[in-house]
Amino acid sequence: MPPTQKELAKLAGVSSGTVSNVISGSSTVSESSRQKVLDAIRVLNYQPNLIARSLRTNRTHTLGIVVPDITIPFFPKIIRGAESAARERGYFLIVLDSESSLSREADMIALLRAQRVEGILLVAAGGEKLSPERAASLTLHSPVVCLDRLPLDLDVDSVCVDDCGAAEMGISHLMAMGHRRIAVITGPLTLQNEQERLRGYTQALQQGGIPVDPALIWRGSFEQDEVAGICQKGMIRPSGRPTALFATNGVTGLAALRSLYEVGLTTPHDFAFATFDELTAEDFFKPGITSVIQPTFEMGSRAVEVLLRRIAKETSEEPRHNVRLPATLMVRDSSQHRHISPQTNTPPKSKKPTRPR
Amino acid sequence: MPPTQKELAKLAGVSSGTVSNVISGSSTVSESSRQKVLDAIRVLNYQPNLIARSLRTNRTHTLGIVVPDITIPFFPKIIRGAESAARERGYFLIVLDSESSLSREADMIALLRAQRVEGILLVAAGGEKLSPERAASLTLHSPVVCLDRLPLDLDVDSVCVDDCGAAEMGISHLMAMGHRRIAVITGPLTLQNEQERLRGYTQALQQGGIPVDPALIWRGSFEQDEVAGICQKGMIRPSGRPTALFATNGVTGLAALRSLYEVGLTTPHDFAFATFDELTAEDFFKPGITSVIQPTFEMGSRAVEVLLRRIAKETSEEPRHNVRLPATLMVRDSSQHRHISPQTNTPPKSKKPTRPR
DNA sequence: ACCGCCCGGTGAGACGTCTCATTACGGTGC
């Protein structure tokens, strides 16, 4: 068993209260007592029991974060930003994965509540609208900051990128490169941020005076096969094939690019390409992929800041903080060279790469 | 303030002990009392205070994991395996990042101790040998399982891949493809697993009857620039240029590949290539990269299993568990096509990709 | 009818910490 303050007190020959005062530094203690206690701490290799302290003080110095899928590279980057900011301010971070399941997400949040975390960072699993009671229970007893995706109709602090504007920036770039037939492939539109990005797409086209062609709006998902089907069908159409493709997130973008490569369509040769998010190891790709880059680390750390501010001012009805961070556009090869796609329908020599299972 | 068992008791008209018995299910309770308590729980939306429970029972149901750098894709995969196994068994997982710093690592472990986690998963920051007292304090009061890299001279449970054998497998494959001049680029050799992998390299060569050429052992690091210098120097040498390159980890492998592409050397055209670990989004690379794949998810989950077993049998001097998982070789294009490198020293047309900052 | 037993239920106490009302003590000012 680890040593306790009581044992320290016995060894140092002072009372338990004095030991506590030395440790917390809250009250003034004579230098001689201080030294005796510090010596005892060293001798016994004492470490305070944060559990007991939490019970007494009702402060756990712990935050929780729930993400839909920790293996998607985007989320660990956010986690790192959050972990860094949290620890800098003396907070622990408990990381949980909702596996994109609403019920699991609810379980995870309940667990964090039971653990008495002081606040929760949430990248919502998304999907359905929240029932009012779920929405209410969500923010009950400990503040929540939503990241990346905002659950609809939920009045809560949030930190995310200016999705609409960021998508607009990407599309505008493609237009500036001379493209007029620009397709967009999205993730699941049940997610609020995907809707925003799609809105950015149409907005950019309209501002550029290009009519929006519904046939170029490809409603995708995070599933490789589904995206592959959509893209291949969209690209191999007999006429009016888009000259550029924009993906509204990295998972979908990677799936799209991969599926088109498999049928022999390459960027920038056969189509210009840009995507939200870094495709990992991206600057090694030949060609490099033009990307809308989100400030992931900052998103995590800012979210922690907002959360801690909310924790501090819990009682006063502080107004909501809704932080919108700017994204940046990294222009690389995949969108650089304007290329008129060949009129031929059949893809170029299908040099499908060998791919052992 | 959240409701407590005492309030439940008052509302249900029973004693606090009965409430506790209903919640823990430890003792037998009449059906009528049970219902009254359950109703009260529902009415007050009660959630047990795990902090208080932990203090009382001396069990936190929490594990900690410390990794050197959560943004390296390898580690989140391990974390996910660990988180999954932990939660399945009713444990929380606190994730901390040591930023590859020994002192920060010590801080993080001390924090976890203070938080009274029941056990710790550690991917050591590595580097120097442990002082005896640090080694002793490391395993004091809560068990530790080391992952991936084993701190030298530390008698502790561990889970990692058969590094030597896995490297041997990779090299043997390159030899089978007809290569005899095979270079190896390593990470920092202060890490035990890097040493093992290098050992696998020499072992494979010797078994194949190929003399080990010290000039082909490139001691690298995780730094892009350093690796670039080493690889470019090694590959552009006037004579005896290797026909194949093996990287002992993904970070170094990606750096190597990237740096060689930058000077116009491509795989498999100019050299065969294989690497430890997946280069993320790898199966989209053209060409695909032959890789030694570690069972990351399983490493994380197995480590949790070992840790929980150790926790359960803490007292009995259980022998050490040292799990060695097999890696698999994913053969892709980068090593498939035997190619004799041209005798010319100057690299082919340097079509360095544009790379905006 | 009485004893013993078991079932259900009770409530005090302990886990390790912090807090706070209280005490002890020495020094100052009159």
Added chain:
DNA sequence: GCACCGTAATGAGACGTCTCACCGGGCGGT
């Protein structure tokens, strides 16, 4: 010499939970 004051130190109590010794009462066996 005494009242007063400020500084140190003290130790009981509370945080919410679980555990355990204890108790009342119904029931079966003798």
